[in-house]
Amino acid sequence: MDSHELDFIKKLANNYRKELFEKFVEVGQGHPGSTFSMLDIVTTLYYGGYMDYRKDSNRFANKLLISKGHATVALYPILKHFEIIPKEDWDNWGKGLPTQLRVFGNVSIPGVDMTSGSLGHGVGVGAGMAIANPHNHVHTIISEGELYEGSTWEALLFVAHRQIRNMTIFIDINNLIILGKTDDCLMLNSIREKLSGFPFDLYSVDGHNPNSIAAALDAEAYQPKIILCNTVKGKGFSLMENKPEWHYMQAITPEQIEQCRKEINDATA
């Protein structure tokens, strides 16, 4: 990926931030903190050539599972851009008009590969998909909070044992869960040390830097990859950044809306 492409992805991600922010305001609910923390990862995957786009069918041959299902909305503007999700569905959402879209992802939505919302399923489902499709790649994004779910560790054991190399697991580490910092609520760290006992190739990246994400994706791997993405919950908006309450959409004043718009416009300029 050259610098021109990286600039393009950065700019695109911020445009999607802007679009998603307006939609969150319109819908009045959802999970902006978690969505904005992984937005740069999904933008890199879709526009960095990691999803194997097939123009003839207007579909992606590779799979992307959003195990942290509350953040699936990050995909919607991207899938709209590819005309996989009809523009009308996006426009109608939040206006009380018919739409396929909702806060949590569902396989009934075009381009969404897994129904999610309950945490801890993505690694296992991804493993099954990867076995079924050895010639395609499965990307699974989990939140660090999903490391609290036993089923995640069950599935990690499985992926490690079978050395499923056509699967990449991203862990979105923004250090927050609903009630506060992960290490205050129930310590997860060191995630890297915990995972280092498994036969995975581990990478730690800045989860908001497409260059860093792409470098980990491009690195030659000898074992299944886990990419530890250090991120900021609510990235892009000072109102939300590192604020656990912005896990959920909050009441927002007109002044705050203008401030958010200004910040994202400045970043996009």
Add this chain to the structure above:
Amino acid sequence: MLQRDAFIEEITKKLETDKDIYFLSADFGAAALDVLREKYPDNFIHCGISEQAMIDIATGLALQGKKVFCYAMAPFISLRAIEQIKTGPSLMDLPICIMSVGIGIGYADAGPTHYITEDFACLRSIINCNIYTTADAGTARRLANKLLKNPEFSYIRFDRHDQPELEVTNFTTDLDYRVMSDTVTEDKVLVIGSGKMAHIVKKAYDEQPEKIFGVDLIHAKPFPKTLLNAISVAKGVIVIDEQTPSGSLGAAVMEACADNDIIKKIKTITIPEMYVFENGGREYLLNKLGLNKDNILKTLNDHF
């Protein structure tokens, strides 16, 4: 022959021509499974003692069009993995077959952690989950072929032990149930059982065929409509079920009758709502808890 062996043998036969079949086990074995995994190692997946991950892995395989059979001990593949069963095959409408071994108090010598006296109620509440219970190896073999031909989201309940063939052959064409005599009349009581309980129903029927219309109910969810026709003709119904009362087979019969405006006297024989710590083997416990032929006949004579 064990029901699970008969079922797995049919899967193994089918694997010769259909490599889209995957058999997943959470560290649970069978003689027939030894053959399957030896012959088709690429189609057998050991998931570890991880029932939850097993259902998730099955979901991923099924999302890609594979035909998946998940296999484990009944108490663990049912309740421990029930949320995965909801979010995977149920919510995404996937034809995963869940093979559950050792229903009721089949693991009598093991104790209450290994009993499963509520799986029917729990799985019955999962949307679109077909529930099958087999009474013998012959039925298991027929069911395997049905599901291999047309896979569907199903929870299949096998007995732990070898049960003799029931010697009742008039299955309904869709394998919903089989009956122990030709016609039901208004002077007969329909006595319904599934799995091992169907054998107890048969014993009661053999003793009083003039009073009983015996049914081995195989496909209990969705409840077979044609069986409702028989219920509407009969004098009443007795349901015997190796489960606790809430949501049991008896409750399913009552709901089906209520939904179809059928008003009949219905009596249920179930395991009482309690954990059984006393041991003595399955037959001892079933007799002590009243799940036997004598209690069916007593219920028949006392209430009908």
